[in-house]
Amino acid sequence: MTKVYCIGKGLVTPLGNTVEEVFEAAREGRSRRLFERDGFSGASFFDRIAIEAAQKAIQGIEITPRTGLVLSTTKGNIEHIGKADISLAASARSIADSIGIKTSPIVVSNACISGIAALLQGVRMIRSGEYDSVVVVGAEVHSDFVHSGFDCLKALSPEPCRPFDKDRRGLNLGEAAAAMVLSAREGEWEISDGVIRNDANHISGPSRTGEGCYKCLRYVMEGVNKEDIAFISVHGTATPYNDEMESIALYRAGLSDIPVNALKGIFGHTLGAAGILEAIVSMAAFEKGIVLPTKGFSEMGVTYPVNVSAKERPAGGKLFVKLLSGFGGVNGAMVFRKGGAQ
Amino acid sequence: MDNLINELKLKIIDSLNLDGMTPEDIDDNAPLFGDDGLGLDSIDVLELIVLMERNYGIRLDSPSKGKEVFRSVAVMAKYIAENRTK
Amino acid sequence: MKKEVSIPSGANLTAIYRELVGNYPKFFKMDTLSKLGFLLTEMLVGEEEGRFTPREDRAVLVFSRSGCLANDLNYAKSMEEEFPSPALFVYTLPNIVAGEISIRNKYEGETSAYVLEKYDRPLIDAIVRQAFQDRITRDAIVAWIDCPSDSEWTALAWIETKD
Numbered sequence A: 001m002t003k004v005y006c007i008g009k010g011l012v013t014p015l016g017n018t019v020e021e022v023f024e025a026a027r028e029g030r031s032r033r034l035f036e037r038d039g040f041s042g043a044s045f046f047d048r049i050a051i052e053a054a055q056k057a058i059q060g061i062e063i064t065p066r067t068g069l070v071l072s073t074t075k076g077n078i079e080h081i082g083k084a085d086i087s088l089a090a091s092a093r094s095i096a097d098s099i100g101i102k103t104s105p106i107v108v109s110n111a112c113i114s115g116i117a118a119l120l121q122g123v124r125m126i127r128s129g130e131y132d133s134v135v136v137v138g139a140e141v142h143s144d145f146v147h148s149g150f151d152c153l154k155a156l157s158p159e160p161c162r163p164f165d166k167d168r169r170g171l172n173l174g175e176a177a178a179a180m181v182l183s184a185r186e187g188e189w190e191i192s193d194g195v196i197r198n199d200a201n202h203i204s205g206p207s208r209t210g211e212g213c214y215k216c217l218r219y220v221m222e223g224v225n226k227e228d229i230a231f232i233s234v235h236g237t238a239t240p241y242n243d244e245m246e247s248i249a250l251y252r253a254g255l256s257d258i259p260v261n262a263l264k265g266i267f268g269h270t271l272g273a274a275g276i277l278e279a280i281v282s283m284a285a286f287e288k289g290i291v292l293p294t295k296g297f298s299e300m301g302v303t304y305p306v307n308v309s310a311k312e313r314p315a316g317g318k319l320f321v322k323l324l325s326g327f328g329g330v331n332g333a334m335v336f337r338k339g340g341a342q
Numbered sequence B: 001m002d003n004l005i006n007e008l009k010l011k012i013i014d015s016l017n018l019d020g021m022t023p024e025d026i027d028d029n030a031p032l033f034g035d036d037g038l039g040l041d042s043i044d045v046l047e048l049i050v051l052m053e054r055n056y057g058i059r060l061d062s063p064s065k066g067k068e069v070f071r072s073v074a075v076m077a078k079y080i081a082e083n084r085t086k
Numbered sequence C: 001m002k003k004e005v006s007i008p009s010g011a012n013l014t015a016i017y018r019e020l021v022g023n024y025p026k027f028f029k030m031d032t033l034s035k036l037g038f039l040l041t042e043m044l045v046g047e048e049e050g051r052f053t054p055r056e057d058r059a060v061l062v063f064s065r066s067g068c069l070a071n072d073l074n075y076a077k078s079m080e081e082e083f084p085s086p087a088l089f090v091y092t093l094p095n096i097v098a099g100e101i102s103i104r105n106k107y108e109g110e111t112s113a114y115v116l117e118k119y120d121r122p123l124i125d126a127i128v129r130q131a132f133q134d135r136i137t138r139d140a141i142v143a144w145i146d147c148p149s150d151s152e153w154t155a156l157a158w159i160e161t162k163d
Helices: A019-028 A045-057 A088-098 A111-127 A144-152 A211-221 A240-252 A271-287 B002-015 B042-056 B063-069 B073-083 C013-020 C025-029 C032-045 C069-080 C096-105 C121-131
Strands: A005-012 A067-072 A106-108 A133-140 A176-183 A189-198 A229-233 A259-261 A319-326 A330-338 C004-006 C058-064 C111-115 C139-146 C154-161
Touching (some): A019 A271, A045 A176, A111 A133, A111 A319, A144 C069, A189 C096, A240 A319, A271 A319, C013 C032, C032 C058, C032 C069, C032 C139, C096 C139, C111 C121
Parallel strands (some): C058 C111
Antiparallel strands (some): A005 A189, A106 C111, C004 C154, C139 C154
């Protein structure tokens, strides 16, 4: 099967707009979840950050008539509901036009796993042979709509979130945009496998047996030697049920001893941006030979063992795995392999 | 108390979209959750928390507190009678 | 000949549910988008042998232009009324319909929701073909359900099989 590589990356986050800046913030445990919007006067803050992230990612890369666009988001311009065309397709069109993409844009809106689902869609488009490159953009902005929703689900933590901790009380919402350009042309990172599986259990509660997440791990481990895994970047929302579910899935997959980390204590939960943002930051950590600390974690608070730490640790290996889970019973896993490593 | 129980059953049927059910179909003392009773789930708990605040001015801060109060319609009615602010 | 099913805009969904199913009360908690996806799938697989046995080899791929806009508007209205409804909020994602289909039918494979600019059948067919790159997926429930309001929609579905 055609190998697919990441050949461009772009970030727009409250912690900075370069991979280096954002990685350093994550390493030092600095957290900022929301943008300062001072001086923003455009029609759509969502479209703006998504376009900026895409523009950064395509620097030095030729956009051809066979370049595709995949947008990952859950709610797009929802802050303007009732006042403007908030359709996700309209946002995708505005991003495509801004960066000169001629093919029809595709939006993947698969709850909190949208980022992995969109990258997987991009990988498949390259493998189909019908695209020269695919720009995958994930973005989410903060809105009263989403905030009130998570509030009425009693899922918001009143304090900075604490993934896997015994005193975790829920998630914090964040906002960001992140983009990758995928191509069959050789790059530093290969996206070698990805998968989506459904719990088929409940639309908002994670499976008690971690069914879908376990199936995702089982699927991607078919092509991975366990010794090659540097770390697993878990979803780690810091809600009681999500983190417990992930501990069960990792245990069932025989991966309890692999170092894991969660980045929601730095960025909050950036929903449709999370998969791509957290993957880019994880790439930087891998390149520096470290597992990033899990900010907010202090004392183990899940039933099954998880190799998580509040401190930075050295990492060795050939690849890392990214996990996500979300409403609708969806789970996703993706393997990022450092160029050429077999 | 019987009036409150009947009123409560109607509100539960309405807010949880329990199609085709009447107050007579709900036993005062049957568990609301789990497979034996109405089989309500975690979203229903949250919706009942909204029902308590909207109709009776009672704030329940956590779903676990909710599950205590929502053991049965009779338990709920007793809790409302003792704590209602409207 | 591939079986393709549809539900006319504005049809009485409760009546269709009572005729086809009747014993799945969770139907009444769903938003219009999920009800449409649920019923379309019943029309496609209602007679299938071995139904309800958990399976990982069938994907559920739902396409639209409007996503879950109809229910977004319902939730936004509940926000204005001081008590936002958690039961409405959980349906404010375009992929929940795929989750409801999975729960009902015990489909443990891939589920995804895509938003496109218009009903573009060649593009949908291409995305479905690409989904068959999954090593386990053998077929897929594919639906175009565009539901900008609770009273008007386009809803059609079919089963696509890997070559």
